[in-house]
Amino acid sequence: MSRKPTYEELEQRVRELEKEPVGFKGVGEGLKKVASATTVDIDRKRAEEALKQSEEKYRTILESIEDGYFETDIAGNLTFLNDSLCRIFGYRKDELMGMNIRQFTDQANARKLYQITNNVYKTGKPARAFDYEIIRKEDGRRHVEASISLIKDSQDQTIGFRGIIRDVTEKRHMEAELIHTKNFLQNILDSSIDGIIATDLQGRVISTTLNIKDLTGYDQLELIGKKVNTFYGKGVEDEKKIMSELMAKGELRNHEMKLKKKDGGLINVNISASLLKNEKGEIIGTLGIYRDIIEKKKLEAQVLQSHKMEAIGTLAGGIAHDFNNLLMGIQGYTSLVLMDVSSTHPHYERLKGIEQQVKSGAELTRQLLGFARGGKYEVKPTNINDLIEKSSTMFARARKEIKIYRGYEKDLWTVEADQGQIEQVLLNLYVNAWQAMPGSGELYLETENVTLDANYVEPYHVEPGKYVKISVKDTGLGMDKETQQRVFDPFFTTKEMGRGTGLGLASVYGIIKNHGGIINVSSEKGKGTTFTIYLPASKKEITEERELTHEVSRGKGTVLLIDDEDMIIDVGSQILKKMGYELLLARGGKEAIQLYKENKDKIDIVILDMIMPDMGGGETYDRMKEINPDIKVLLSSGYSIDGQATQILKRGCNGFIQKPFDIKELSNKIREILDRE
Numbered sequence: 001m002s003r004k005p006t007y008e009e010l011e012q013r014v015r016e017l018e019k020e021p022v023g024f025k026g027v028g029e030g031l032k033k034v035a036s037a038t039t040v041d042i043d044r045k046r047a048e049e050a051l052k053q054s055e056e057k058y059r060t061i062l063e064s065i066e067d068g069y070f071e072t073d074i075a076g077n078l079t080f081l082n083d084s085l086c087r088i089f090g091y092r093k094d095e096l097m098g099m100n101i102r103q104f105t106d107q108a109n110a111r112k113l114y115q116i117t118n119n120v121y122k123t124g125k126p127a128r129a130f131d132y133e134i135i136r137k138e139d140g141r142r143h144v145e146a147s148i149s150l151i152k153d154s155q156d157q158t159i160g161f162r163g164i165i166r167d168v169t170e171k172r173h174m175e176a177e178l179i180h181t182k183n184f185l186q187n188i189l190d191s192s193i194d195g196i197i198a199t200d201l202q203g204r205v206i207s208t209t210l211n212i213k214d215l216t217g218y219d220q221l222e223l224i225g226k227k228v229n230t231f232y233g234k235g236v237e238d239e240k241k242i243m244s245e246l247m248a249k250g251e252l253r254n255h256e257m258k259l260k261k262k263d264g265g266l267i268n269v270n271i272s273a274s275l276l277k278n279e280k281g282e283i284i285g286t287l288g289i290y291r292d293i294i295e296k297k298k299l300e301a302q303v304l305q306s307h308k309m310e311a312i313g314t315l316a317g318g319i320a321h322d323f324n325n326l327l328m329g330i331q332g333y334t335s336l337v338l339m340d341v342s343s344t345h346p347h348y349e350r351l352k353g354i355e356q357q358v359k360s361g362a363e364l365t366r367q368l369l370g371f372a373r374g375g376k377y378e379v380k381p382t383n384i385n386d387l388i389e390k391s392s393t394m395f396a397r398a399r400k401e402i403k404i405y406r407g408y409e410k411d412l413w414t415v416e417a418d419q420g421q422i423e424q425v426l427l428n429l430y431v432n433a434w435q436a437m438p439g440s441g442e443l444y445l446e447t448e449n450v451t452l453d454a455n456y457v458e459p460y461h462v463e464p465g466k467y468v469k470i471s472v473k474d475t476g477l478g479m480d481k482e483t484q485q486r487v488f489d490p491f492f493t494t495k496e497m498g499r500g501t502g503l504g505l506a507s508v509y510g511i512i513k514n515h516g517g518i519i520n521v522s523s524e525k526g527k528g529t530t531f532t533i534y535l536p537a538s539k540k541e542i543t544e545e546r547e548l549t550h551e552v553s554r555g556k557g558t559v560l561l562i563d564d565e566d567m568i569i570d571v572g573s574q575i576l577k578k579m580g581y582e583l584l585l586a587r588g589g590k591e592a593i594q595l596y597k598e599n600k601d602k603i604d605i606v607i608l609d610m611i612m613p614d615m616g617g618g619e620t621y622d623r624m625k626e627i628n629p630d631i632k633v634l635l636s637s638g639y640s641i642d643g644q645a646t647q648i649l650k651r652g653c654n655g656f657i658q659k660p661f662d663i664k665e666l667s668n669k670i671r672e673i674l675d676r677e
Contacts, residue, residue, distance in 0.1 A: 068165040071151060076101045076117065079160065088144065088167050090136035101163075104134045117161055120148050131168070143172040195290040198276060199228050203239060206285065215269070215292055217262030228288075233258030233266055246275055246286060259290065268293050299459050320365040324638030325565055327365070327660035331358045332571030335663040339578055355662070362660050365638075379646075381540040382417045384468055385409075388445055391426045399434050407446040413537035415468050421511045422535075428508050429472045429531050436476030436529060444473040452518075452534065460518045466537035467517070473530040479523040487521055555671060557604035558582040562592040562620065563636075564612040568659075572607070575663050579670075589615025593623050600628050605674060608653075610637035610645055618648050625652065632673050636661075 062069050068085030072078055077100050086093050089104055102110040109132045116127045126149035133141050148163040195215040198207040205223045213219055216231050232238035238257055245252045252273040258266045269290045276285040334354045341348050385408045396404050433443050448469040457464050479487065488509035508531075512519040516536045523529035559581045561572050566587070573583050584599060586592035589612055596603060606624065610617035617635060624631055635648055638659045645656055654673045657665060 066166075068167075069162070070101065070165070071160055071162045072101055073160045074121075074158065076114075076161070085165060088136075088142065088165060089134065090138055095137075104136075105132060106135065109133050117148055120150060120161065121158065124150060126150075131172075134165075142167055143169045193291070197223070197228060197288050197290065198285060199288070200285045201283065203228050203243075203286075215261075215267075215290055216259065222262075231260045231262075233260055242271070242273060242288075243286075246273060250275055256293070268297055270296075320638065322638065323361070323365050324659040325568060327358050327361050328638070329567040329571055330354065331362075331660040331662055332568075332575055334358065336571070336574055336578065339663070358660060379416050379418050381414045381538055381542045382419055382422070383412065383542055384415055384417075384422070384470060384535070385412050385447055387419060387422055388426060388447065388470070391423050392430065392443075392445055395427065395430045399430075401440045402434055402437065402443050403441070404443045404445065407444070409447045409449050409468075411449075412447050413449050413466060413468050414540060414542060415515075415535040416538045416540060417515055417535060418511075422515075425508045425511050425533070426472070428505065432505065432531075433472065433474035433476060433529070436474055436478070438477075442475045444471070446471040446473075449537070450534070457518070462516055462518060463536070467534040468537055470533040470535070471530060472533075473528065475528045478525045478527050478529055479521075480525055484521055484523055488519075554580045554667070555674065556580060557674070558584060558599070558602050559670070560584045560586065560592065560596060560599070560603045560606045562586045562589070562606065562612075562617075563609040564588055564614075565609075568609070575666065579663070579667055581670075588612055589617070589620035589623075592620055593627075596624050596631075597627060600631075604632065605670060606631065606633045607670075608633050608635055610635055610648070616644070618644055621648055621653055622651070634669055634673055 062082040065082070066084055068088045069082045070078055070085050071080040077098055078096055079098075081093065081096055083093070086096060089096060102113050105113065112132055116130060119125075120127050126147060128147050129145050130147075131143060131145055134144050135141055145166045145168045146163055148161055150158050151160040151162050153159050193211070194209075195212040196209045197205055197212065200206050205226050205228055208220050208223050210220065212223060216223070218226075218231070229235050229239040234257075242252055242255065245255070252271065255271045255273075257269060257271060259269045260266055270293045271288055271290050273286055273288040275283050276287050278284050334351055338348070338351050338355070341351065388406070388408075392404055392406065396402070430443065433441070437443075446469075448471075450467050450469045452464055452467050454464045488505050509519055512533055512535070518534040520532045521529065522532070559576050561569065561576065561583060563569050563572065564587055569585055569587060573585060576583055584595055584603065586595050592606075592608075593615075596606070608617050608621060612620070617637070621633055621635075624633070633653050633655075635645055635653050635656045636659060637645060637656075649656060654676070655669055657669050661669075
């Protein structure tokens with residue numbers, strides 16, 4: 001397809017024709033010169049033929065072009081035009097002839113056209129490719145591009161104007177659409193969360209998106225012309241690795257690296273890149289998309305921490321369960337001996353010392369179970385404000401050098417919690433704060449009702465909704481980032497060897513996790529530490545509970561004791577007999593079901609171990625309840641109440657007791673269940 005001639009080429013053709021001895025206007029003048037200069041007899045027919053051919057040639061050229069051609073007098077009235085001008089304006093030729101060229105537009109465009117032609121007249125210089133709008137005869141406006149120059153006679157006097165008009169309506173629409181598309185795409189790019197950088201083959205930045213400042217700290221203009229490796233963490237090494245991958249595969253996907261910010265700091269980014277090519281397919285540069293993955297790294301760390309704590313918790317739970325069974329045996333036999341020994345006996349204090357050591361061992365397993373999977377004991381509707389007031393008052397008496405400030409939310413929502421464990425959490429955090437404030441310091445305790453959305457809770461694998469927020473803030477030494485990342489790890493401690501087990505904050509983490517909550521820590525060296533806890537709110541109301549007696553409650557009736565550990569069967573049966581109960585013993589679930597079928601009418605209460613090899617406590621309970629829907633069962637376990645035990649309790653089991661328990665705890669639990677209506 002042949003290209004359209006330029007305005008300059010069209011004007012040149014017209015000027016060449018005018019130099020011939022015949023033609024319109026200037027061409028006619030040429031004929032006069034020829035006639036006057038020739039004194040010899042000329043064949044008039046040859047002259048007329050030449051004139052005819054010249055006019056035909058002139059007309060053919062003008063009519064063959066797609067652009068409109070016109071000539072006007074000094075006032076702008078049309079004196080000559082081609083068919084293309086008629087097509088552009090929408091008028092017949094006879095209608096256009098004599099009309100002023102400024103008639104075919106509005107006032108503003110007419111004024112513009114006058115100013116341009118006036119300038120051409122004064123300067124003698126053509127006006128090239130200027131835009132204005134015309135109004136067609138019937139169907140509205142069109143955008144045109146025009147060029148105007150002077151027409152002069154043989155004495156070099158201006159006698160009019162000639163011009164070329166090209167309809168560029170579709171072109172302008174396309175240009176406007178391209179600009180709109182370009183702006184639209186640029187807006188998309190600039191609103192992207194990713195930074196986008198284009199470079200040339202020498203690695204110099206040639207273009208960026210606006211948000212690159214958020215990523216690198218550099219403005220767009222600061223980056224243009226810089227080598228892209230300027231802000232690569234490893235400089236040229238990173239650039240070589242990226243270019244090697246690009247040249248080998250044509251693209252780079254999800255490559256993790258560090259980016260150096262303007263202030264010198266490093267951030268983790270994910271880069272995807274491709275080669276830039278021109279219309280010939282030649283490589284002219286690169287295009288890179290940089291995504292900040294700080295939040296992704298944090299999320300990965302949280303998930304890893306969660307999985308690690310879950311794995312360690314499962315192990316710790318198994319250890320604590322077995323250890324509690326051993327302690328149960330020691331506690332049981334010690335209690336039996338103490339029942340037959342007076343306080344004046346020479347071995348009495350030694351036996352009490354054994355009991356105290358059992359309690360210390362039980363406290364250790366309590367901490368192990370605190371971060372083990374399933375770490376709650378007895379969950380009740382609780383007012384956290386009351387727990388904080390009680391625990392902080394007790395702590396303040398012992399640590400008077402610490403000033404405590406409290407800020408409680410009025411009408412704080414209720415939470416369902418193991419009060420003993422939450423007190424343990426709070427005391428651990430108080431002690432942690434005290435140790436971080438040698439000499440003196442300030443402790444701020446606050447509560448608040450909050451609502452957490454799905455985005456916030458997603459990394460913690462808890463449900464969105466209403467939570468009670470607890471903040472424990474100190475003015476102590478603070479922690480570095482490395483310590484913060486490990487602060488909840490089991491057996492991690494900043495204390496010297498032999499000073500603490502390193503279970504305190506690990507236990508805190510596990511207890512909160514097992515309550516369906518969230519715990520976070522924020523700290524900075526020299527600026528103190530804040531632990532923030534979120535516990536799920538509950539609609540349950542707090543109820544008053546009767547106090548249990550500290551004496552052994554003796555009773556009557558028959559107890560079915562079910563446990564797969566011979567030691568527990570032995571010590572348990574002796575304790576129950578001492579308390580006045582008749583005994584039936586079963587060393588597993590299947591044996592227990594058979595015994596219960598045969599003796600259900602005389603069995604008053606069942607003490608059921610939760611973990612047994614042949615048939616677990618849950619299935620055993622369900623089978624016995626099918627036999628007698630009104631059965632009374634006290635669940636016993638070296639594990640905690642969470643998990644399986646909670647499910648059994650929800651199905652109607654009457655109570656739970658944690659191993660190791662002493663004779664007073666057992667007697668009170670049995671009495672409490674039997675006394676219920």
